[in-house]
Amino acid sequence: MAIQDSKLEKELPTLEEFLINSPPGSEATIKVSAYEYNTQYPPQKWQIALEELQLFCKNESCKGIRFFEPTKEKIYPQEGKGELLFLSYQCKNCEDTIKIYPILFHLQDSNKATIVKIGEWPSFGTPTPTRLLSLVGSEKDYFLKGRRAENQGLGIGAFAYYRRVVENQKNRIFDEIIKVVELTKSDTSLADALRNAKNETQFTKAVESLKGGIPDSLLIDGHNPLTLLHSALSEGLHAESDEDCLEFANTIRIVLSAFAERIGEILKDQSELKQALSKLLSKKTNS
Numbered sequence: 001m002a003i004q005d006s007k008l009e010k011e012l013p014t015l016e017e018f019l020i021n022s023p024p025g026s027e028a029t030i031k032v033s034a035y036e037y038n039t040q041y042p043p044q045k046w047q048i049a050l051e052e053l054q055l056f057c058k059n060e061s062c063k064g065i066r067f068f069e070p071t072k073e074k075i076y077p078q079e080g081k082g083e084l085l086f087l088s089y090q091c092k093n094c095e096d097t098i099k100i101y102p103i104l105f106h107l108q109d110s111n112k113a114t115i116v117k118i119g120e121w122p123s124f125g126t127p128t129p130t131r132l133l134s135l136v137g138s139e140k141d142y143f144l145k146g147r148r149a150e151n152q153g154l155g156i157g158a159f160a161y162y163r164r165v166v167e168n169q170k171n172r173i174f175d176e177i178i179k180v181v182e183l184t185k186s187d188t189s190l191a192d193a194l195r196n197a198k199n200e201t202q203f204t205k206a207v208e209s210l211k212g213g214i215p216d217s218l219l220i221d222g223h224n225p226l227t228l229l230h231s232a233l234s235e236g237l238h239a240e241s242d243e244d245c246l247e248f249a250n251t252i253r254i255v256l257s258a259f260a261e262r263i264g265e266i267l268k269d270q271s272e273l274k275q276a277l278s279k280l281l282s283k284k285t286n287s
């Protein structure tokens, strides 16, 4: 029994993990390290040191994941009593963006507490990148509905919205890859294979029929994003729980986002290269 308890203890999230990963309305038991706070007056309080969070900062000078430090170093909860606390954090990079979490905090003992996330401002989750929104095109509204469902932990809903977006934007996704293949002048047979695959009615069928890979520049951590999307879409259809669906929905969004970024970078680099070359060439012909 004791072994089981300690195993359970290990799996509890920390306060920081809970704040970063759980949408508002979530309730959890978390692990804490509370130390007695020496005060002359009863009731006895405890102190818990707050740690930095890694969060998305929307400030122009950041626009990415940055360290946020707590504006107060510690909280002083009372044991066995629920309290409403406001935790606030400031981006260490721009020193401008603030994140605020109203929470209900109930210290159980020196290493365990229950917590409810009452809210979060600015709202939970990283904003959807512009490049991703332009990739999903006319399905943008459905994509954002999927995002809302995902933020609220509604796995089946989020998966269904994302699946619809990928299926309906199959042509667009393939066209973007074809554009990259043509611009970077990789293998011409690959562009033909992509065009053929695109003719399949379903995204998953199109990926299955695609012979050969995609340009290395489009790989995400060494993996083909089409294969990653394919497996998340097909496994998600057979997922048994809302939690599993949420995980697949999360994968789909992360892969799509990385894919849109990658394509955007390549196309931007290529157009800059073209401009630089044409400037250089016009200088040569003028001189």
Ligand SMILES: [Zn+2]
Pocket (backbone or CB within 6 Å): 057, 058, 059, 061, 062, 063, 066, 091, 092, 093, 094, 095, 096, 097
């Ligand atoms: Zn910042």
